[in-house]
Amino acid sequence: MFSLIQLESFVAVAEELHFGAAAERLNMTQPPLSRQIQLLERELSAKLFTRTSRNVQLTAAGEVLLPNARRLLDLSRRTSIEVSRVSTGDSGSVVVGYTSVAGQSVLPALLSTAARHLPDVTLVLREAVSIDQLDALSSGNIDVGLLRPVVTRPGVQSCLVKKDRLVVALPSGHHLVTGKGVLIKELVGLPLMMYSTNEARYFYDLVIRLFDSVGSKPTIAQIASQIPALMALVAVGLGVSLVPASAMDFAPPGVVFEELTGPDGLQDLNHSDIFIAWEEGSVNPAAQRLREVFIESLETVEGSSIPENASLPKKS
Structure with a gap:
């Protein structure tokens, strides 16, 4: 099977129609470039270029390969970028749970923050009462929850986002x-x-x-x-x-x-505060980024600093 370096070498020569210029473009010397073209031709069982002392021309097989090679290289680059964005949390999907009241009072701010800072992250919204959200966090069915502290749940972390009464x-x-x-x-x-x-x-x-x-x-x-x-x-x-x-x-x-x-x-x-909660073992980078940018956007809650590692209070 041909490699990406072979395709890159082929496209460079096909566009420059000069092995020396193509080698310079790829920051390599001409002999290894010629070697990559030879390996590609052997793999495809086809001659890709005709060479004379004065010029280089694509063969019919080379003409067919060129647009496909460009598409494959473009797909490779886009895939690399997309995977990188997912790994850094700048892309991906996040399932957000919320109570009916949080859906009116906190969720709009979360959606606005996501649209502003993480436009390539898709949010899937699920309304549920707080206890069901805690279960969903523990089972991995949602990534973050907007809820009120029902019980202490091992492994669930939270941060105060809105004071209420x-x-x-x-x-x-x-x-x-x-x-x-x-x-x-x-x-x-x-x-x-x-x-x-x-x-x-x-x-x-x-x-x-x-x-x-x-x-x-x-x-x-x-x-x-x-x-x-x-x-x-x-x-x-x-x-x-x-x-x-x-x-x-x-x-x-x-x-x-x-x-x-x-x-x-x-x-x-008399307080019925709303928290953003998450499973501390979550491996979704987009969920982590969403949580971080949302908490950063809420610098204070009625004048009090928000502790990032605030935990759910215990049930009385």
């Missing part, structure tokens, strides 16, 4: 809609649209902790796993709910919001 979602016209905030105690006894203990365990535990802080329990009326579903239940007047502040931007008509207030220490409990 729970606010009170109320049906329009509710007596607690004052614009002055709602005490957690004022929610005691009201029908609460609550999170599923399976798919939305993080939010379920957070709501329970907030009620525990005032020595009370919520009155759970309906259960859903997704925040849009909870807000839809509130919109039709079935009760109230506690949802992330970032969800206010895509609330349905008929839902209004109040800040959650309460005793000292409530604000330390």
Whole structure:
């Protein structure tokens, strides 16, 4: 089988029609160049050039070979470039998981960053709740996830990308809609649209902790796993709910919001931050580059430096 150096030698001679000029172009002497042409002719069982003391001409076989040799060399160069870009993370494919709220509040910034810095990286988007994303990261089914810390998962690393908090979602016209905030105690006894203990365990535990802080329990009326579903239940007047502040931007008509207030220490409990997470053993260079450029684009989160190696907090 002929080699790339043989094809390069042939193309140089075919374009220069002069062995000395072709050798100079290839930064080699004429004897090894002639040797490469001889080897190629032997491999193809065809004479490629006719040579006289005055000129060099392509044979009919050489005329046929020239465009194909150029295509093969071009393919070789492009393949080398593409493989190099994939190995450095400048090209390739990244599967990104995201929650419904992260899809509205964080994902657009991630997509914008990728389009600006990694235009040759293809992003495959998959919406999933946080616990399913953690499973997908561990199994390699997604490369990065935009999620909330559900549990500590060995091998999963993360970085804070957006601070968030729970606010009170109320049906329009509710007596607690004052614009002055709602005490957690004022929610005691009201029908609460609550999170599923399976798919939305993080939010379920957070709501329970907030009620525990005032020595009370919520009155759970309906259960859903997704925040849009909870807000839809509130919109039709079935009760109230506690949802992330970032969800206010895509609330349905008929839902209004109040800040959650309460005793000292409530604000330390009331946070529902969003993290970008990844499997530390991931071998996808494009995923690593995406993560790096996105974190670099978020120099601070509400004035606080983002620790690159911040890990998921433990479940309470």
